[in-house]
Amino acid sequence: MNEKEPLPLVADLQRALAPDRVRVSPLELELYARDASIIAGRAEVVCFPLTTAEVQAAVRVCRKHGRPFVPRGSGTGLAGGATPIGDPVVIVTTKMTRILEVDADERVAWVEPGVLNLDLSRAVAHLGLHYAPDPSSQQSCSIGGNVATNSGGPHCLLYGVTSAHVLAIEVVLPDGSVAMLGGLDPEPAGYDLRGAFVGSEGTMGIATRIAVRLTPLPPAVRTLLLDFTSVDDAAATVSGIIAAGLVPAALEMMDAEITRAVEAFVHAGFPEDAAAVLLVEVDGLAAGVDAAASVVAEVGRAHGARTVRVAADEAERALLWKGRKSAFGAIARIAPNYYLHDAVVPRTRLVEVMRAVYDIARRHDLVMMNVFHAGDGNLHPLIVFDRRADGVLERVMAAGEEIIQACVAAGGVLSGEHGIGLEKRDYMPLIFSADDLDAQARLREAFDPDGVANPEKVLPAGSRCGDLQKIPEGAWI
Numbered sequence: 337m338n339e340k341e342p343l344p345l346v347a348d349l350q351r352a353l354a355p356d357r358v359r360v361s362p363l364e365l366e367l368y369a370r371d372a373s374i375i376a377g378r379a380e381v382v383c384f385p386l387t388t389a390e391v392q393a394a395v396r397v398c399r400k401h402g403r404p405f406v407p408r409g410s411g412t413g414l415a416g417g418a419t420p421i422g423d424p425v426v427i428v429t430t431k432m433t434r435i436l437e438v439d440a441d442e443r444v445a446w447v448e449p450g451v452l453n454l455d456l457s458r459a460v461a462h463l464g465l466h467y468a469p470d471p472s473s474q475q476s477c478s479i480g481g482n483v484a485t486n487s488g489g490p491h492c493l494l495y496g497v498t499s500a501h502v503l504a505i506e507v508v509l510p511d512g513s514v515a516m517l518g519g520l521d522p523e524p525a526g527y528d529l530r531g532a533f534v535g536s537e538g539t540m541g542i543a544t545r546i547a548v549r550l551t552p553l554p555p556a557v558r559t560l561l562l563d564f565t566s567v568d569d570a571a572a573t574v575s576g577i578i579a580a581g582l583v584p585a586a587l588e589m590m591d592a593e594i595t596r597a598v599e600a601f602v603h604a605g606f607p608e609d610a611a612a613v614l615l616v617e618v619d620g621l622a623a624g625v626d627a628a629a630s631v632v633a634e635v636g637r638a639h640g641a642r643t644v645r646v647a648a649d650e651a652e653r654a655l656l657w658k659g660r661k662s663a664f665g666a667i668a669r670i671a672p673n674y675y676l677h678d679a680v681v682p683r684t685r686l687v688e689v690m691r692a693v694y695d696i697a698r699r700h701d702l703v704m705m706n707v708f709h710a711g712d713g714n715l716h717p718l719i720v721f722d723r724r725a726d727g728v729l730e731r732v733m734a735a736g737e738e739i740i741q742a743c744v745a746a747g748g749v750l751s752g753e754h755g756i757g758l759e760k761r762d763y764m765p766l767i768f769s770a771d772d773l774d775a776q777a778r779l780r781e782a783f784d785p786d787g788v789a790n791p792e793k794v795l796p797a798g799s800r801c802g803d804l805q806k807i808p809e810g811a812w813i
């Protein structure tokens with residue numbers, strides 16, 4: 337495009353925002369063509385508003401030109417939620433990074449949507465507070481993205497996922513109006529539109545200000561690493577810990593392949609010959625955490641744990657968590673591509689589902705690793721591959737479909753935390769009836785009657801008429 341004569345859409349956006357915050361260069365369009373999933377699309381324009389008024393102005397320009405828009409935070413989503421389909425305007429919140437207000441007495445913070453998850457916890461740590469939902473991507477994902485995907489994280493086993501920590505959301509609706517959903521009252525009156533918006537993946541508008549609950553830092557923490565010579569024993573320990581009446585703050589599992597990859601990357605002392613390790617954290621009052629740590633150790637030993645290592649200090653604890661939270665980075669040393677699945681199965685069926693998942697990988701001749709929030713039954717089978725290899729993508733996709741089918745057959749659901757996006761949308765009929773899907777479609781239409789907000793995501797195309805299609809035109813893998 338001739339930069340001196342921008343398209344009318346681009347010229348209007350430049351007037352509404354600022355010329356340097358509206359981008360159309362091929363490189364930038366390419367960068368914003370995908371999130372962290374394996375599905376790509378194509379953006380028409382990418383823009384970076386600074387305020388609610390600018391988001392509103394950008395949405396109004398989209399409406400004027402009949403263009404769809406895609407809200408985007410940090411682009412760490414793993415379900416193709418921020419992948420642009422239908423040549424939309426991508427509205428990015430990464431310049432809306434102010435923590436607007438912190439009320440330590442009420443334990444509430446108002447933030448802009450581009451604030452990074454970990455930055456909020458760091459900013460309130462001196463008050464003895466933190467923001468409890470902690471996706472493993474917390475150094476880079478935005479709170480707006482967390483709200484839109486209803487993110488989980490290792491410590492959500494005890495503290496609950498994002499929806500339990502969001503009080504109010506200011507939203508620019510798809511018609512360009514601004515509404516406040518929810519409120520700071522303990523029991524806001526009217527319909528729970530805040531609840532409807534959390535997890536709506538950009539299909540109901542753009543969150544521009546969010547009031548989140550802050551949680552006191554626990555007075556004492558114990559972090560344990562248990563290792564096993566069989567995946568089955570580790571999985572049985574997970575159920576055993578919960579059956580013993582304990583809900584740890586976090587209960588994470590890594591299998592042999594990922595443990596070796598992490599150890600080679602982080603050097604945290606993870607046993608490289610273990611078939612699986614559990615990273616377990618208990619928190620609360622000092623006397624309580626020691627008792628809880630003893631229960632974890634006992635249950636682990638009863639299920640064949642080879643060693644039980646208790647982090648001696650904060651530095652050792654931080655190193656163990658660095659290992660867990662760097663797991664996806666560590667696999668970049670093994671192969672250039674990965675496809676991370678996200679499904680939930682009943683904890684009691686973890687052992688059989690994991691066996692099925694390994695079997696699927698073997699049959700498709702694929703390298704599979706597992707690192708996941710085991711306490712929630714939230715499996716993350718990770719297929720590691722090199723997309724340049726002949727036929728590998730077909731095998732990856734076929735194995736992925738079988739993994740989803742196996743999890744659903746075991747009584748599981750499609751996503752524990754990453755959302756549905758494009759990746760899982762055509763699997764929705766596996767767990768929802770036509771009437772269920774119709775009710776969801778009608779709710780979405782109440783927010784977005786013209787279908788301009790993040791089109792093609794979450795609900796299967798044709799879900800209102802039973803005519804399903806696969807990945808839409810314009811998307812590619």
Ligand SMILES: Cc1cc2nc3c(=O)[nH]c(=O)nc-3n(C[C@H](O)[C@H](O)[C@H](O)COP(=O)(O)OP(=O)(O)OC[C@H]3O[C@@H](n4cnc5c(N)ncnc54)[C@H](O)[C@@H]3O)c2cc1C
Nearest residue numbers: 409410411412413417472478480481484487488538543753
């Ligand atoms: C290494 C790694 C580890 C991860 N670990 C976890 C984990 O432990 N738990 C977990 O839940 N997820 C995890 N994820 C996935 C991802 O980080 C989360 O889904 C996160 O919430 C996405 O935030 P984001 O800012 O990157 O959103 P994006 O990827 O930019 O967008 C995600 C979705 O939210 C919508 N959206 C973004 N901002 C807004 C807004 N302001 N208003 C309305 N809609 C919006 C987008 O349209 C899209 O549908 C991980 C990802 C990676 C790469």
